[in-house]
Amino acid sequence: MLKPLSLMITATILWQFSSSLTLAQSQDPQQADKFPPNPLEITTPDPLLPPLRDKQPLSLPEQQKLETALDELNQEAAAKLQTGDKVAAFEIWNRELRLRRYLSAVAEVTALSRVGEIAWNRSDRQQLYYITQRLQAIQKQAQPKKSKTPNSVDLELLQALGVAYQKVRSPKPAIEVYNQVLAAVRQQKDTSxxxxxxxxxxxxxxxxxxxxxxxxxYEELLKFATSTGERQDELTYLQQLAYIYQQAKQPQKSIDVLSKLQEIYSQNDHQTQLPTLQLAIAANYEILAKDNADLLLEAFKHYQEAYTTAWQLQQYGRAAEAVQKLIPLYRSQGQIDAALQTSQILLEAEARAANYYGMMQAYSQMGQLYLDKQDYPPALTAFNDGLEIARRLKHQEAYFTQQIEKVSKLKGNR
Structure with a gap:
């Protein structure tokens, strides 16, 4: 479960990085001073437009003719961009965008979305500013009057605005737009x-x-999925929530979600994911135990469950991970003998996983635990075994040599 979520955080971080480049709101006078007047707001008559009669809308044949001409402008701009002439390309696109509004607001927003994405990919901050400013103006015009209900909004236009804001990496206004869409579709009782x-x-x-x-x-979506029996959606939303609560450092909510996932995985073909879930649940209980020591028992319990499940599934690396977490917990409670017994299990798990570095660390832990008991002969044996592996790995040889010298002196002083 956690692996796909790690992919999702990468995507999320990239989004946030991109959002940091999004330009300020058009109402910011300092931002407006950075660029010349918005070319998308030029009102000079264009040769492609027929003579306008008292602001009457274009006839259907006129619209079709204009649309064909604008598609040709789009192709011309794309060709200019391919030759490396970015300035000329965006000049042509800006002309196209100015004229798209004579077709419809949706047609204009769709074109703004297309060109906005190109501007984003080309890191053209000035063009992004112009497009974002125009989108905000359209959004303002699309707002229903206070006396009207959410049903009066133009859903098609709002959806187009939402997509456009996403293309220019402006999540905040996109959220505002989609919240309007949500209110409208709820008013219409359109569940889908x-x-x-x-x-x-x-x-x-x-x-x-x-x-x-x-x-x-996601909690709202989870309720929908649970009520309709959409098990795959339920699983997806729980995974998302597990990731979110983990990132938000909310251990109790993480435990609640992970426990639901554990229940689902126990009943289907995802049982191989159980040790990972049990480890995550245990880690969250360990965090909670810092404020409530009674919950340490829950951490112990789930680490032990993770070890047992992983061993049964022959996931010896995961089993070792669970056992590794138990040792410091036993040690913190003064249960050195239990910690030593667990270290022996850790050693076997690492051996089965063919993790020689893990075996070397296990011998180090065992040596330190025997030192805690002042039991020097087995401590010396553990450090010697660790040194043998360290020499093979050519890693931490000096550390084990020092420990052996230290224990030998302590043993000789007895």
């Missing part, structure tokens, strides 16, 4: 679109590292 919108919002919140909102949204 509500779920789709919640998924988009959850991803956006996560991309902005807003763990609280991301978790709340």
């Amino acid at each position: 679109r509500e779920i789709d919108t919640l998924k988009t919002l959850a991803e956006l919140h996560l991309s902005w590292f807003n763990y609280a909102q991301a978790a709340a949204t």
Whole structure:
């Protein structure tokens, strides 16, 4: 389970990095001073437009003719960009974008989205600013009057705006737009679109590292999946929540989600994932035990379960990981004999996993534990065994040699 989530954090970090380049809101006068007037707001008559009659909309044949001409402009701009003439390319695209509004708001936003993504990929901050500013103006115009209900919003336009904001890496206004969409589809009782919108919002919140909102949204999605018996969706949302609560450092909520995942994995073909879950649950209990010592027993229990399950599944590396966590817990409680017994299990697990570095560390731990008991002969044996492996690995030879000298002196002084 955690492996796919690690891929997702990489994607999330990349999103946040990209978002840091997003330009400020157009209302910022300091930002506006950085660039010339927005070319997307030029109102000079264009030869491609027929003479406008008292601002009447274009007829259908006129729209079709204009659309064909604008598609040709898009191709021309793309060709310019391929030759390396970025300035000329965006000049042509800006002309295309100015004229798209005469087709429809959705057509304009879709084109802004397309060119915005190109600007983003080319790291053109000035063009991104122009496009973002225009998107904000369209969004403002699309707002329903206070007297109207969410049903009065143009859902198609809002959806297009949401996509466009994502393409120019502006999660915050995208979230605002999708929240409007969510309110509207809920008013319409359109469950399918509500779920789709919640998924988009959850991803956006996560991309902005807003763990609280991301978790709340995934919890909503989880309720939908649980109520409809969509087991695969339920599994996906639980995995997302496990990742979010881990990142947000909320151990109790992590335990709750991981326990649900453990229950699901125990009943299907995902049992190989159980040791990883049990280790994560134990680690969270260990964190909670810092404020509530009684919960240390729960940490012990789940580390032991992780070891047992991993051993049965012949996942000796995972078994060693679980046992490795138990040793310092026993040691912190003064249970040195239990820690030594566990070290023997660790040694066997590392041997089965063919992890020689792990075996060397296990011998080191055993030597230190025997030193705690002032039991020098077995301590000397453990360090000598560790030195033998260290020589093979050509690693930490000096450390084991020093320990052997130290124990030999202590043994001789008795």
